[in-house]
Amino acid sequence: xxxxxxxxxxxxxxxxxxxxxxxxxxxxxxxxxxxxxxxxxxxxxxxxxxxxxxxxxxxxxxxxxxxxxxxxxxxxxxxxxxxxxxxxxxxxxxxxxxxxxxxxxxxxxxxxxxxxxxxxxxxxxxxxxxxxxxxxxxxxxxxxxxxxxxxxxxxxxxxxxxxxxxxxxxxxxxxxxxxxxxxxxxxxxxxxxxxxxxxxxxxxxxxxxxxxxxxxxxxxxxxxxxxxxxxxxxxx
Numbered sequence: 001x002x003x004x005x006x007x008x009x010x011x012x013x014x015x016x017x018x019x020x021x022x023x024x025x026x027x028x029x030x031x032x033x034x035x036x037x038x039x040x041x042x043x044x045x046x047x048x049x050x051x052x053x054x055x056x057x058x059x060x061x062x063x064x065x066x067x068x069x070x071x072x073x074x075x076x077x078x079x080x081x082x083x084x085x086x087x088x089x090x091x092x093x094x095x096x097x098x099x100x101x102x103x104x105x106x107x108x109x110x111x112x113x114x115x116x117x118x119x120x121x122x123x124x125x126x127x128x129x130x131x132x133x134x135x136x137x138x139x140x141x142x143x144x145x146x147x148x149x150x151x152x153x154x155x156x157x158x159x160x161x162x163x164x165x166x167x168x169x170x171x172x173x174x175x176x177x178x179x180x181x182x183x184x185x186x187x188x189x190x191x192x193x194x195x196x197x198x199x200x201x202x203x204x205x206x207x208x209x210x211x212x213x214x215x216x217x218x219x220x221x222x223x224x225x226x227x228x229x230x231x232x233x234x235x236x
Contacts, residue, residue: 013217014199015232016181019110020167021142023121023128025058025185026203026223028097030131037089038069041082047073051207059186061122061149061157094130100203102223104138105236111141113234116175118142120167120182122157124149144170159188161196168196181231183223190216201226 025031031054038049053072057065066082069075075082110117119142121128128147132139146167148154154162168180177197184190185203193200194215202216203223213219220226229235 013230014178016199017179018116018118018168018171018175019181019183019233020118020120020164020193020198021183022059022185022189023119023123023131025100025205026183027100027103027119028131028135029100030094030097031058031185031205033090033093033097034086037086040089041085042069042073045073045075051205055187055205055208055212059122059158059184059189059192062124062127063149064122064157094127095133097131097134099135099138100223102226106223106226106228107138107141109236110228110233115233116143116171116173118167118171119145120148120163121145122148122163143172146170158186159191159195161192164193164196164198168198181233184216187212199231 021027023030024034035049035054042049049069053069057068060068062083063079066079066086070077070079070082107117123131125147127149128145144167146154146163148157148163151166153166156162164180164182165177168175168177180198182189182193182198182200183203184193184200185205187204187208190200190202190213199217201218201220202213203220204213206221218230227235
């Protein structure tokens with residue numbers, strides 16, 4: 001459902017008690033850097049990191065993204081070498097990644113009302129630490145973080161529901177999935193949230209089609225326009 005339709009169809013939303021957030025492209029503007037880095041790696045081989053391939057990669061664990069890109073273009077090096085090149089390309093830039101619009105306001109608001117929040121992401125531990133270091137004080141609002149790229153309990157990455165089910169289970173009161181609201185930026189993340197039995201607010205790349213994002217509980221252009229009261233949370 002788009003934000004334009006949401007106001008007249010609030011009855012289709014169910015109240016929640018807990019919120020789970022993706023990291024890349026949703027909380028922080030890291031997908032732009034990732035896209036630029038991948039393209040620089042592909043340039044010497046005459047390949048283009050297309051929007052369609054980017055959509056297939058977004059939300060997956062870092063290692064799965066690397067494997068998909070190497071396989072798609074039959075690159076003359078391993079997945080590990082691709083990840084090493086990516087790290088070299090990003091070094092010095094990851095610590096300066098900015099927050100996405102509306103993030104700081106929303107997180108402070110939910111935290112002020114003691115709404116339990118956590119992160120469920122596909123990235124690895126080292127990548128997460130570097131990308132969030134600049135915003136470490138703000139990220140203290142999260143009860144816990146589950147990183148499918150580094151967490152043995154998460155058996156499968158998105159679009160499997162594992163990361164979100166694991167994230168929900170680690171709240172102190174282990175809420176039922178239908179009491180969790182997931183905020184996502186990727187289509188595979190949307191699929192994972194729905195497979196987990198959770199509602200999902202999708203804030204995708206503007207080029208993602210309405211048809212592709214139709215299964216989302218709500219599609220927004222930015223977290224700046226999110227209305228918590230739609231889901232029984234305190235209004236901004």
